[in-house]
Amino acid sequence: MRRLQLLTLVLFITFLSAYAQKKELTLKQAVLGQRREFGATTLRNLTWRPESTAYSYIKDNSLVETDVKTKKEAIILSLDDINSQISTKGVAAAKDFPSIIWLSNNLIRFNAESSYIIYDVKANSVASIISFDKNALNDDISPDNQKVAYTIDNNLYVVSTNGKSIQITNDSNRGIVNGQSVHRNEFGIKGGVFWSPKSNYIAFYRMDETMVTDYPLVDISTRIATVKNVKYPMAGMKSHEVTLGVYNTNSGETTFIKTGEPKEQYLTNVAWSPDEKSIYIAVLNREQNLLKLNQYNAVTGDFVKTLFEEKSDKYVEPLEPMDFLSTNPNQFIWQSRRDGWNHVYLYNIDGTLAKQITKGNWDITRVIGFDKQDKKLYYLSTQQNPLERHMYCMDIKKGEETKLTSNHGTHNPIIATEQGLFLDIFSSIEVPNQIDLYSTKGKLIINILKSDNPYKDYSMSKLEMVTLKTSDQKFDLYARIIKPANFDPNKKYPVVVYVYGGPHSQLVTDDWMGGARLWEYYMANKGYILFTLDNRGTSNRGFEFENVIHRNLSVNEIDDQMVGVEYLKSLPFVDAGRIGVHGWSYGGFMTVSMMLKKADVFKVGVAGGPVIDWKFYEVMYGERYMDTPDENPEGYKNADLKNFVFNLKGKLLIIHDDMDNTVVPQHSFTFLKECIKNNVQLDYFTYPQHEHNVSGKERVHLIDKIIQYFDEHL
């Protein structure tokens, strides 16, 4: 008897300690903790120090460096150092060491308050400072670090180190917007100011949207609610008109580039010639099927010539500006998907093609740059596997390509070509974060950092990657499946398909967490299978994989999601009668589409900020994929989910933020109206004062609501 008691006790203690070892994530941790509390260990602001063999990073509120030769870590500058110096210049002390950029071996640049500060790390003193208005936005410093362009409201200003501020534009009509991003950030546009290489000129966008209809959003935070109109051109409707001004910082004069008619065209990927004499614009027609790479005289604004054209019977989507070779200003590289994959082309300044530098059934996802002699091009691509990102080096003359990274996963290297070194930062589904020092010949020199598993004390659900095939067997489809920590293959689990499915996205990746968000792991642990598949239409899989959705949204995407569902149904542990779907934005469109068009498959859906009817979506993105409602009535009709409300069988919750200026609330309201008119029941919720999706602390409420909805109904 005593022995049995002892054994029981031992077993009990074992059980207890096993139990105690693994904590459960709270919902709050799951929603807010992925990057903060559970962020993998890394080196912040890791970068090479110029003209040295040291890499620098921020550690314990100091800028430190490690020389790859001595392997010794040394403090360059402390937060106290910079604070004591900038305070003498009237700049308030920083709380944390700011992110820096190296300008030379002894100069760094950082932001503090509304100032750019050039700091001499050897002298430990401020080298120069440019301060600008506290209300300024879109601040952009000149290449010579002597001037800053910025906007206040809708006008553009410039200020120099002498503190003198000049107003460049003077538009009182709020419908005229200067110096800011245009075309709703499509076509790779991120900002509205383009400094010339020698800092003599500022090219800037001027967008006239006075003729664009307003969408009225309502701000309920004022004592009596107030309307906040946003200019929102809907597909097929009058769009804004964009021009490009060139401000001469020496003369103070502004010339407008003669981009001509039709005024509704897209001025994308603005670039300066190295000599500042020319400006190049990738001019795309509103139909988005004809791109002209045009050269203009930067001084007179006159059109010079079209270097070349790109056409497509689907769409042309320029995303990266031309990049001149530093050794030869008569050549530049250009990225294009014209052969079906995103590749790099070398062009002569007269518009003739010198060479297609890369080629193959894979996409370049980032051009890192040339070596100093412009002989070798470094880039990331999907060549190894669409889930991974590896760095390659192409010897341009020889056409020889070398793969420089080896561990499977997603690499994001920082290169020092002159030193022949790179820091390989990477993660994979097994590796939270790892940093290795390599030679640019691909030889591992030393491991610098290897992050612990941030979840090692937690009971974590399990990630697996799955490869399927489109129903026509033409394409691989990548998916991930997350199972609860206590997964029992003899049980039957409900499944939630988390979907996005639209262009410019890839949810399934070979990096830490597999591209998933922590709440998906949390939810799986509550007894769900979480499943995500990247269908046709999504990114980094070549042009055809994406453009099959053209004029025809929610057809091929759903077909591919159904491949995922069939796979799920084939799994013995999946309860085929309990499959749900959730997504936001395009994923909301997918969710509602699947609930209506595959009503027998999905029992519960939660759609956030869904597109319901593409005629309510904006011109730039909408017309690229759908043309206009007049040009494509059938496509619009088949993708208008209001036409399918009769089909609804399952429980559908739609969530739409009241200040959503991306997918405007009219989508969901007209859908509700149509459901109500046809006596179709559904659920609805809104997050007041939020835009597209819910961020910040209130996201906990959102994820709670979504999970509760599946808990109650799936």
Added chain:
Amino acid sequence: MRRLQLLTLVLFITFLSAYAQKKELTLKQAVLGQRREFGATTLRNLTWRPESTAYSYIKDNSLVETDVKTKKEAIILSLDDINSQISTKGVAAAKDFPSIIWLSNNLIRFNAESSYIIYDVKANSVASIISFDKNALNDDISPDNQKVAYTIDNNLYVVSTNGKSIQITNDSNRGIVNGQSVHRNEFGIKGGVFWSPKSNYIAFYRMDETMVTDYPLVDISTRIATVKNVKYPMAGMKSHEVTLGVYNTNSGETTFIKTGEPKEQYLTNVAWSPDEKSIYIAVLNREQNLLKLNQYNAVTGDFVKTLFEEKSDKYVEPLEPMDFLSTNPNQFIWQSRRDGWNHVYLYNIDGTLAKQITKGNWDITRVIGFDKQDKKLYYLSTQQNPLERHMYCMDIKKGEETKLTSNHGTHNPIIATEQGLFLDIFSSIEVPNQIDLYSTKGKLIINILKSDNPYKDYSMSKLEMVTLKTSDQKFDLYARIIKPANFDPNKKYPVVVYVYGGPHSQLVTDDWMGGARLWEYYMANKGYILFTLDNRGTSNRGFEFENVIHRNLSVNEIDDQMVGVEYLKSLPFVDAGRIGVHGWSYGGFMTVSMMLKKADVFKVGVAGGPVIDWKFYEVMYGERYMDTPDENPEGYKNADLKNFVFNLKGKLLIIHDDMDNTVVPQHSFTFLKECIKNNVQLDYFTYPQHEHNVSGKERVHLIDKIIQYFDEHL
């Protein structure tokens, strides 16, 4: 064996026929059928024919009459008659016989299209016709039937029988509104035009709301949504300014009555002197605690005198204009709650009180009128019982009161004083509709109509009336309880409390259906107890019963509702753990209040268009009960439901229409925001393009949603 088979068959047939006898209401019938499909039989447009002993009504698309002496029914006029005549005047044929008004023994008046038609029933021809603009609203015909005043947009017009139209006001600013109801229809205001007795003048309201803030509602029915601003003065904020113009139809000139400062005052209960020389206005200050009954010169607009004042430390709420005696233009009657109950006072034109005509602890709910000699006053009151309405006659000189109606219930008589007769139209919880002919001495002459039970073929849940006491034993509280048709006292039922609870309401009445809506009966039959109680603050129970809520909303109302809940809990068949609550508008405010302030009592709530924070409610109604936020910070704080979101335990669904211009959507949105901020879960729904509540066919969806919510969660 054969006998047993026969018996079984008989039993089966009995069962079948019993089953077949009683049908179940469908949801659609329950929501849309109460007045149409299940309306009690009645005589449409029942009225006395002047200078006769006949009463007329519309039957089979004809105007018919029955003489009380001969008891014979005769057709006066058919639809074909009037259609053949009006068509010759260019007026389109009517589909149904229009409702008529008798002008004399042979003349009737009715509307057809945009025309008033005076018709001679003896000659069977159109006597005269006044047509007005098809876009006209607020049309109002003069006492001499020769002119019609109407509005188009915000301006006032008049047209006479000669077809000539004159524009009286000419305001291009849409913030100036002429000839329409003002002060948001409070203070008994129903329209904005007041014809003088001899038809020489038109007094009209002019409301300047240019200084009032706009509330932006969003119309999603346009291709791109558009803002619909409504002028909405919120409690304590700048309100509109109203004046009264007097248009002389002979001279064409307009004089404005000099109502003076402060401009933010309420011009209520406008009345003309019989000689057209004076206009009387019950001028109430914005604080709503001082009423002045002012006389003005109708020609010059000058102030003449204040006849008398009424003050209150709570509020004064004038609802009925003065009414001059026809036999003595120097006397008028005035209704007031100054002694705690609504009674009739006889005043001399100099402002001195001649006599309080009625007195007692009951309210007059409608003054029917005098006899021809102004010796007897007929009225309805609550004297018998607050649930009932009976007609009384007061001999003014003698002070003797006679009760003229006898059957318990709600009487709505039509009187012919000269003939000494009245038609007693009444219903009660047992009587769907009954019409009896009585002498004005209270003697029953003959029964004219007795409606069948419209639900006799349906399985109907059962109504019972309950009388309780306020917790201080001071007041009776009336309630109704509806039990399922198959009620089993040994079972435990969940309860849904349907509540309104605000001023100007009485939900529990002794009339057909007991004041309940058919969907409550339908819902009860699904296995619920439906319960409704009229708490303090509601109407027809005297001033104190109502005004105890002053500055203190959602305190006494909830106390009384809890008396109802305690009663429910005492019932053996009530499941005390499954009590829900539902209401709209003030009832939405009550619902949310009860869910938060009595969180242990109510498991599920559905609140429609709820007031959440009285500072978002309008000036007229809001300040009457709450004063301004500055004057009553504690009261506003205690009634601001955002301050109690922490308490929520049960399931709460809020429904708020997006175009609600009564309780603006800001109420619910700020509540959602506060819940989300504090991580409190609740549900929300909206009916796009609806205003305050949902009417029409889409109401079926609404009631379905409400019932489903209780089905799922209670």
